[in-house]
Amino acid sequence: MRGQLGAVKRLLELMQALPEVRQQLQHSPQAVLDEWNLKLDPHQVEALWNPTLQGQPVSPCLQAWGRHREGRARARQQLRQDCLPQPLEMRLWRDRQERRCLSQLGQQRWEVVLHYPAALELCQGCSVGCWFCGFAAPRLSASWPATPENTRLWRQILDILRARVGPAARRSFCYWATDPLDNSDYEQFCQIFYQSLGAWPRTTTALATRQSERTRALLAMSAAHGGEWDRLSLLSLSQLRKLYQNFTPEELLDVELVIHCDEELVRSTAGRARLAVEKGQPQTRNFPAQTELAGTIACVSGFLVNLVQAKVQLISPCTASQTYPLGYRVFGEEHFHDAATFDASLQALTRPELLEIVPANQRLLRWRSDLSWQDSRLVSAHLVHAFQAGCAPLAWLRQSDGDPPPFLLEQSLQGELPQGLATLSQRLSGDGTTLGEAMLALSIACDQPPPVTRARLLGLWQAGLLDDTAL
Helix, strand or coil, X not given: CHHHHHHHHHHHHHHHHCHHHHHHHHHCHHXXXXXXXXXXXXXXXXXXXXXXXXXXXXCHHHHHHHHHHXXXXXXXXXXXXXXXXXXXXXXXXXXHXXXXXXXXXXXXXXXXXXXXXXXXXXXXXXXXXXXXXXXXXXXXXXXXXXXXXXXXXXXXXXXHHHXXXXXXXXXXXXXXXXXXXXXXXXXXXXXXXXXXXXXCCCCEECCCCCCXXXXXXXXXXXXXXXXXXCEEEECCHHHHHHHHHHCCCCCCCCCEEEECCCCCCCCCCCHHHHHHHHCCCHHHCCCCCCHXXXXXXXXXXXXXXXXXXXXXXXXXXXXXXXXXXXCEEEEEEEECCCHHHHHHHHXXXXXXXXXXXXXXXXXXXXXXXXXXXXXXXXXXXXXXXXXXXXXXXXXXXECCCCCCCCEECCHHHCCCCHHHHHHHHHHCCCCCECHHHHHXXXXXXXXCCHHHHHHHXXXXXXXXXXXXXXX
């Protein structure tokens, strides 16, 4: 059955990446299946390309494929939960970043950004050199070898990460603006990761076809240790063909392929892609040109560790922009040279004044720069409305009137007077207001109790709707 499911997956990949395959299936499906060596009965999978069969009974083959996809979807939702850090302040900080990303990136991108707890780079730079690299990775210049000294420090770093983050540390991974296979000792580091954290780290590589046998061995090791989220990035049709020649459909059933010749691929105008779009280069035709739709390839709300540079940063995804061209924000940065200083670095990056669960007294509170208050409505490219004077007393964040709300703001927002809402929203425009100023002003202007104003402002802050850049 796994072989058949792998064949269905491969057929769907081909249909999405190569429009001509979908057209050929209309006329000679058996020829297409034979060309790509897919052991499928065309009558069992015809519903994939024939819209006239929609609504008719689903074949056993496609029923099995549906169950497989549903299982993967459930596992992905569980993965999002697995990434939650254990310390309360870290969790509240991450929640704020996740909610900010919803209204900043939009529902589609929000769903794929899981906010992993940490990424650990074992190289400096990347040998692949993708022209569209969302992190604008420099050329590969150094690799962190698995010397006895380094492997001892690696174990210590993983232990400290688990102590500081909790069980979510096992969902970290070992690359960023790097390709993991550029490190010749990558598999050894993965084995230590598994021994220390109890999970095999996910791999994303664009070198799968350059090192086919190594890739096959790595995927087998990952599967044997419970790994399930590996990804292979294919930069051309020739690479896709080579991969399909070297790997059976069953081998790749649980491996996600990121096929860059697929015009329907959700792309991000970040890093080098951003520069190419700005220059109007023809290969950027499928990249978002509008700044507010730029997106990001970042997926960590937590720590970015570079072992070569002995540097750790606290980061979170954001829409790529002139201010954040790589599509993520850096909240703080520290350097280390041993286990003790690494632990001190994580402690410094999670101090209360940096995480700012409650906004500092001196902070000017205002809407994020990509949001604006217009006609009693908070609007942006992705946020249809958050608050409206005539709405129900509880304010929902939603994509459109028909969508279910992803989360609910503070329960204490119940009973807010529309006049107070409008006055507060105006004060959050322009230069903004401090918490104390807002409570006093609304008490005088609207006779609104200070605790109500405070609760509303804290709700907006925790929803990630207010600017939380540096003081």
